[in-house]
Amino acid sequence: MTPYPNLLSPIRIGATTLPNRMVMGAMHTRLETMDRPIERLAAFYATRARGEIAMILTGGYAPVPEGVMDEGGLVLNSREQLADHLPITSAVREAGGRIVLQILHAGRYARVPECVAPSPAKARINAYAPRALATNEVWATIESYANTAALAAEAGYAGVEIMGSEGYLINEFTAAITNQRDDEFGGSFDRRIRFPLEIVKAVRARVRPDFMLVYRISSIDLMEGGMAAAEIAEFARRIEQAGADMINVGVGWHESAVPTIAASVPRAAWAAAVRNVKQAVSIPVMASNRINTPEVAEALIASGAADLVSMARPLLADPEFALKTRQGRVDEIAPCIACNQACLDHIFTERVATCLVNPRAGREIEFMDRRSPSPRRFAVVGAGPAGMSFAIDAARRGHRVTLFEAAPEIGGLLNLACRVPGKSEFDELLRYFAVSLQRAGVEVRTGTRASVDALAGGGFDTVVLATGVLPRRPDIPGIDHPKVLGYTEVLSGRAEVGERVAIIGAGGIGFDVAEFLVGDPEESTSPDAFRKAWGVDAAIASPGGLAPPSPHRPRRRVHMLQRKPGSLGKALGKSTGWILKAKLRRAEVEMIAGARYELIDDRGLHYSVDGERRLLDVDNVIVCAGQEPERSLHDALAQRGMLVHLIGGADEAAELDAYRAIDQAVRLAVSL
Structure with missing residues (x-):
């Protein structure tokens, strides 16, 4: 019997039956800014569909140009754009998956001069101040959502998700702090929620009955002037009555002073907020944020807090998350460590998203993963992130790999990172590396300091030095x-x-x-300690779910x-x-x-x-x-005529991070 009976059971969403309860959450990737964008997006989503994720939510598409996240952002508002979507939806269907288009109007978060909002108050995270929408423009915006939904159906999507969380336009209407209007869309609770309700009704009227309509609600705003629990529950009920098939639960605003998804946030820290929504409605409810293992996902569903789980970054780290869960290969799942280094940090600095753990994420068409026709013998010196990544990838391609590590255990600086409060997820990365080295057939020699004589006389074709850094x-x-x-x-x-x-x-x-x-080590592992430290009211009795933080000693x-x-x-x-x-x-x-x-x-x-x-x-x-590269073996090996490659900190110590080390190691293994 599977240890994940709830997670692997089918569920009906409207007229659609999903084979399991795991969904890929929406995320911005900027893949559309690269060369061959449609091919990249199709490969990105199809790879996750082949990994048996039950449903995929795309990154957000604005229904109007002024609603984009930033200049050149994604928009779907005309039939001429359908040609860009059909290859993506076809690729996902052929891979056995279902893909849903997220409709996102960024509101006052839109980094464009023409950004709009319910009221003209500027967001502290945006350089541009919004213009307040006139009443007739609000109605026109409602129609734009319905238009985008109809186009999504025509493009082959299985449904749409209406993004009503995280402080974007819809959330700005529902919260009193950003809605200072005095027309039918502002003032009282009923008038503030009218905008999203009209959107859901308009979308439902424009699409066929079997087209999924998902609404992403803000389950806790984490902003002064946000909603309280009773209002959120009532709002969820109204969303169901308006025609939604499922509710996805979002957490916080992007300008909130409380972290919501970083590694310093405990796993499943927002379960109480999810449960508040779940208890209010009869349609399925999906939990999101800091769910990164099958165990956490199963426990959430088994507790009755949610029916499904949405995971975004974990599907960057391992597109086969669902497949490996079904096959009982959970120990082989590449973990999301919630570091944000290569995903969110890339997006916020106008770069294309990928993953520290999995450099292939978003770069699927760049990696040809096949076995080498001429296997070689590699010696890899140093079992830090770079050395382990190269060793695993090379061995999977059929090469014979011996990994030397002077310390008694693998991991390098990862072993130090694990000890820092808020970085305990690195333990999962170490576990994954240990399992992967064994499964790939890498010969690991810990407690062995590789010498020039041993490397030069060991019958190796190539030496890869991943010897790391020395403190300056x-x-x-x-x-x-x-x-x-x-x-x-x-x-x-x-x-x-x-x-x-x-x-x-x-x-x-x-x-x-x-x-x-x-x-405080407990702050990143105990939801209660986290809430006390950051001033979060678990009962959401106060507007926005905020409370005075406890003093730190x-x-x-x-x-x-x-x-x-x-x-x-x-x-x-x-x-x-x-x-x-x-x-x-x-x-x-x-x-x-x-x-x-x-x-x-x-x-x-x-x-x-x-x-x-x-x-x-x-x-x-x-x-x-700072650090200096440790290259003491390099020149002596080169003088012996050995082919030597430097990776990770041994290549460049400045601003060293695990993302660059792993990316360089995997790309070297592919090139060789």
Whole structure:
């Protein structure tokens, strides 16, 4: 018997029966901005359909040009555009799947000068201030949704999802904070929800009965002036009465001060908000946000909080998530670690989305995954993310691969990342790598420091050096003082750290060390601890579901310093950096820019800012001042005539991240 009886059971949505309860949530990819966009989108969605996901929701298409996310964004408002959609829907159908088009009007989040909203208040995350829609324009916008839905049906989609969450146009109408209108679409609760209700009724009237109509509701706004639980429940009932076949549950607004989907948010943290909607309606309800394993998904459905689960980023990480679940190969699922590095951070910085764990995501037509006609013997030195990724991919292509690792365990710096509060998902990545190395048939030699003689005389055709980085030791008087610690000593637990600490360096590692020293490990694993820390009212009794956050009592007094002027943390992830900085502010971490380091002695760290000499009386000074590539084997191997490749930190240590290391490793394996 399957351990996932609920997750793998069929369910009826309107006139459509889905074979399981797993849905690919809508996500922006920017694939339309690349060469061969239609081919890329068709391959992207068809790959997920072949992976047996029950239904796919596309990225959002605006019903009118002023509703796009940004310049050149996706619009579907005329029959001339159908030619771009037919290859996509055909590819998904041929792969055995169903695809639903999301209709999204960005409202005041639209990064275009002509953006519109219910009222003219500007969003703090947009440079453009919106123009308020006139009453006749609101009615015209309602008709535009119905027009896009009719076109979607003609293009071969199985349904549409009306995006009414996350602070976009519809959500701006339903929330009092952004709806200051005095016509029939503003003021009272009934008038504020009229806009979405009229949209659902208009769409239902324009499409055939068996065409799915999904509505994405905001189950908790996380904004002052948002809806409370009773209003949300009543709104959900009205949406059902208006003609929706299913409700998908969204969480928060993009400008909310509460994180909703990053790794610092516990898994299934929003179950109570989902349950509030589920208990109000008789149509199926789908949960979303921080659902990344079959176990979490099964538990949500079994608890009665939801009927289905929507997973977006997990389907970037592994398009075969549903297939592997059905086949009992859950340990082979590539995990979404909710890092946002290559998906959301790429989107927010105008790049094309992909995945740290799976560089093939969004690049399906670039990778020809076939076995090599002439297998070779590879030696890979270093079992960090780059070395493991290359070894796995090369072995799957039929090559014989031996992986050398000096440490007693695989993982490299991933083993340190796991120890940082909010990064426990890296444990899942390590588990996946261990399973994949074994399944691919890689010979793993841990506790073995590869020598030049062993590599040159071992019968290997090629050596891949993934030896990582060495911490940079800055030239500061007193750098060898006993107070001074390296970040590897601290994160590994090998060093005792005092109560007063100075951190030299404010890059990603510096921030990780600060979080390690002052953070609350339970905050990212316990929904209750998370809600208390961030001020979330689980009962949504208050408007927007906000409550006073509980005070944080840091375990240490920490000071962070950087040489550069300007605010610290500018290079952190666009979608996650603000979360980490907010947590450190809550822990009263002092951040000092423009520091000139003078001396480290028994008294602490002597430094100056703008010529003013200062002293930090600290127990320890932790050095997080960058890294240097570890290439000590390279020249000697080349002199022996060996073919040698450098990947990951051994190739380039500057701004090192696991995404670049894994992407480079997989591409090298393909090219060889």
